[in-house]
Structure formats: structure tokens, C-alpha cells
Amino acid sequence: MKQVEDDEILAKFSVESTRNEAFNLLVTKYQEKIYWHIRRLVVDHDDADDLVQEVFIKVWKNLSKFRSDSKLYTWIYRIATNDCITFLNKKKQRNNIPLDDVSDELSESLIASSYFNGDKIQMKLQQALLILPEKQRLIFNMKYYDELKYEEISEILGTSVGALKASFHIAVKKIEVFMLNEDITF
Amino acid sequence: MKHDVEDNEWKLEAPYLASLKKENPFNVPEQYFNTLPEMIHNVVYVNQLKEATPVSGFIVPDQYFEVLQSCILAENQGDSLQNLPKFEGFHTPDLYFQKLQASILAKTTGADLFVNDSPVKATESDSPIKHQSKLIRLWHNDLIKYASAACFILVTAFGLYLNQQNFNTENKAADMANEQILYDINEQDIIDHIEGDNVDVQSDNTAKADLEAYILNNYSQSDLSSAL
Numbered sequence: 573m574k575q576v577e578d579d580e581i582l583a584k585f586s587v588e589s590t591r592n593e594a595f596n597l598l599v600t601k602y603q604e605k606i607y608w609h610i611r612r613l614v615v616d617h618d619d620a621d622d623l624v625q626e627v628f629i630k631v632w633k634n635l636s637k638f639r640s641d642s643k644l645y646t647w648i649y650r651i652a653t654n655d656c657i658t659f660l661n662k663k664k665q666r667n668n669i670p671l672d673d674v675s676d677e678l679s680e681s682l683i684a685s686s687y688f689n690g691d692k693i694q695m696k697l698q699q700a701l702l703i704l705p706e707k708q709r710l711i712f713n714m715k716y717y718d719e720l721k722y723e724e725i726s727e728i729l730g731t732s733v734g735a736l737k738a739s740f741h742i743a744v745k746k747i748e749v750f751m752l753n754e755d756i757t758f
Numbered sequence: 759m760k761h762d763v764e765d766n767e768w769k770l771e772a773p774y775l776a777s778l779k780k781e782n783p784f785n786v787p788e789q790y791f792n793t794l795p796e797m798i799h800n801v802v803y804v805n806q807l808k809e810a811t812p813v814s815g816f817i818v819p820d821q822y823f824e825v826l827q828s829c830i831l832a833e834n835q836g837d838s839l840q841n842l843p844k845f846e847g848f849h850t851p852d853l854y855f856q857k858l859q860a861s862i863l864a865k866t867t868g869a870d871l872f873v874n875d876s877p878v879k880a881t882e883s884d885s886p887i888k889h890q891s892k893l894i895r896l897w898h899n900d901l902i903k904y905a906s907a908a909c910f911i912l913v914t915a916f917g918l919y920l921n922q923q924n925f926n927t928e929n930k931a932a933d934m935a936n937e938q939i940l941y942d943i944n945e946q947d948i949i950d951h952i953e954g955d956n957v958d959v960q961s962d963n964t965a966k967a968d969l970e971a972y973i974l975n976n977y978s979q980s981d982l983s984s985a986l
Contacts, residue, residue: 617786
């Protein structure tokens with residue numbers, strides 16, 4: 573199925589009579605990307621499901637204010653990323669754990685999840701990701717899985733490309749060490 | 759070209775990670791992405807409705823939440839009372855209930871109660887032996903019957919006699935009291951009283967004379983005779 577261009581979606585959204593149709597096209601186009609972006613960060617499907625709905629509610633409310641200074645999908649990614657960070661922070665506060673340490677809880681969610689079908693190596697990779705600081709994990713996911721360019725990640729996170737490259741390389745090294753450590757098995 | 763170099767640089771630093779097949783280990787429920795757009799539309803619609811009607815329309819009585827708070831606190835205190843162990847502080851003598859049961863059984867069925875193969879004796883106060891009261895008939899003899907009637911008549915007659923005597927004594931006392939009043943009144947008072955009565959008579963006579971003079975002055979002889 574041919575995907576509709578962002579400009580066309582925006583043009584339709586600006587007209588009252590075609591607003592719903594435009595939003596439908598937008599959801600169809602980006603739902604999976606946004607879902608997987610969120611899912612990799614929050615791990616649990618139900619949390620991801622709630623968040624993806626919240627993200628699209630915000631998109632619906634604010635799309636009329638969107639100016640084409642950035643690409644539409646980086647704008648939506650930014651909303652999704654901010655919502656995920658807010659969600660994880662709330663989770664830390666709710667469970668009274670340090671702000672930079674939610675890995676244990678996410679790890680438990682990962683092991684208990686019925687919607688994970690990876691093998692042991694995949695499980696180990698996900699565990700390695702969970703020990704990363706939040707921002708490194710975010711950057712790694714966007715670079716490794718979503719294959720976004722540094723410029724696009726920079727636009728989403730508001731971080732310089734140089735800082736992103738450094739963070740990504742640190743994350744990669746940590747994961748490599750973790751993966752090659754034979755003492756850690758699942 | 760530049761991006762490709764940048765994007766692949768990390769593979770040199772992490773060859774093991776680079777060798778792994780890049781795949782998504784997570785999955786979603788069946789048909790999830792087919793139903794997600796509709797779900798998002800519903801959520802957006804509900805959200806719009808919520809924003810369009812920010813006020814629910816429901817109101818509560820004045821001071822409701824203050825009263826509610828005090829009610830909840832009162833209930834909590836009630837709960838804490840309920841959680842206290844229920845110990846009344848009263849106690850009974852040893853083996854009271856066994857003795858009570860034995861006594862009830864003894865009074866009702868006459869059976870003994872056995873506890874641990876030994877009979878439980880009821881207390882003395884609970885003894886089933888009844889003290890039969892002796893019945894005495896009051897007029898079982900004719901002599902007593904007639905004597906009682908005679909006594910009754912005598913007592914009644916004596917009572918009436920005393921009553922009559924008492925009445926006569928009271929009358930005599932009243933007469934004597936009246937006579938004594940006459941002796942107690944001053945003689946001059948009696949004279950004044952009688953004269954006072956005469957003054958009334960005089961004034962009466964004076965009134966008749968005035969009337970006669972008035973008639974004679976104002977009416978002629980012929981008027982009077984015709985009127986008579």
C-alpha cells in the first residue's frame with residue numbers, strides 16, 4: 573500500500589471536512605513506528621498501548637499548530653519520546669526507586685512478558701539495553717533499530733550530533749562487553 | 759556516503775553486536791495494528807467530548823466533603839473499635855456452665871450430666887427438692903365461722919356507736935363556741951350595731967317625707983285623684 577506523503581496529510585488536516593480522513597492516514601502511517609519506539613523503551617505491551625494512544629491524542633490536539641520547521645515524523649517521535657520519559661519517571665517515583673535505575677523493574681517486565689518471542693541472545697541483548705542509562709538506551713534504539721540519522725535524532729532529542737555520536741558509541745561498547753560476558757546467561 | 763561511514767563505524771568497535779541478526783524480539787497481540795487506528799479514533803473522540811463538556815453537571819450539597827471526611831473518620835474509628843479484642847471483663851465461677859446445665863437437666867428431665875465420665879452435681883441452691891407448703895383452711899369449723907360473724911357484728915355496732923358519740927360531741931362543742939362568741943362581744947358594739955340599724959330606718963323615713971313634699975309641690979290635688 574502506497575504511503576501518503578506528510579505534506580498531503582497536513583494539507584488535508586487543515587481542511588475541516590477532510591480532517592478526520594487526514595488523521596486516519598497519519599495514524600495508519602505512523603502507528604507501528606511509534607508503537608515500537610515506545611515499546612522498546614517501556615518494554616510492557618499494555619504500557620506501550622496506553623502511551624501510543626496518548627501520543628496520538630496529543631498529535632490530534634496540536635497538529636493544527638504544527639509548523640513545517642521539522643519533519644512530521646520527527647515531531648511525532650519527539651512527543652512519543654517525551655511521553656515515555658515522563659512515564660518512566662512517574663514509574664520510578666511511584667515505586668520509590670532512584671531516578672536513573674528502573675532497569676530491574678523493566679527487566680522483570682521483560683522476563684514476565686507474554687509478548688516476547690526472542691531467543692536467549694535476544695533476551696540478553698534486551699537485558700544489556702536495560703542496564704544503559706535512559707538517554708543512551710534511547711539513542712541506541714533510534715540508531716540501531718529505527719535506523720534514524722544523527723541529524724534526525726538530534727532534532728527529536730534536542731541534543732547535538734557530536735554528543736549523540738559519543739553516547740551511541742559508549743552504549744555500543746557497554747553492550748558488546750555485556751554480550752561477551754559468559755557469566756551472564758538467561 | 760558520509761552517513762554510511764558514520765553509521766557503520768560502530769561495527770568495528772562492537773563486532774559481536776554487529777554479527778547479530780537485527781530482529782525485533784517483541785511481538786504484539788493478533789490484529790493489534792489493525793484495530794489500533796479505530797481505538798485511537800475512539801480515544802480521540804472521547805477526549806474531545808471530555809473537553810467539550812468539562813463540567814460533569816453533578817453537584818454536591820453544601821459542606822458535603824467536610825461532612826464526608828468526618829463520616830469517614832468516624833467510620834474508621836468504629837472499625838478500630840471493632841478490631842479491639844472483645845473482652846467484657848466479666849467472669850463466672852469455675853465450672854459454672856456445667857453446673858448450670860446439670861441443674862437445668864435435673865429440674866427438667868431429672869437426668870444427671872456427665873462431664874469426663876463423672877457426674878456433675880448441681881449446687882444446693884439448684885436442688886430439685888421442693889418444700890411443700892402446708893395448706894390451712896380458714897373456716898373449716900362451724901364454730902369458728904359463727905364466732906367470726908358475731909365478732910364482725912360486734913365490731914361494726916361498736917364502730918357505729920363511737921361514730922354517733924363523736925357526732926354529738928362535735929355539735930355540743932359548736933353550740934358552746936357560739937355562746938362563747940356572744941360573751942366575747944363588747945356591749946357597746948352591740949348597741950352601735952342596733953343604732954346603726956335605726957339610722958337606716960331613719961334615712962328611709964326621710965326619703966319618704968321628701969317624696970311626699972315633692973309630690974305635693976309638683977302635682978295638684980286633682981292630678982293625684984285622677985291618677986289614683
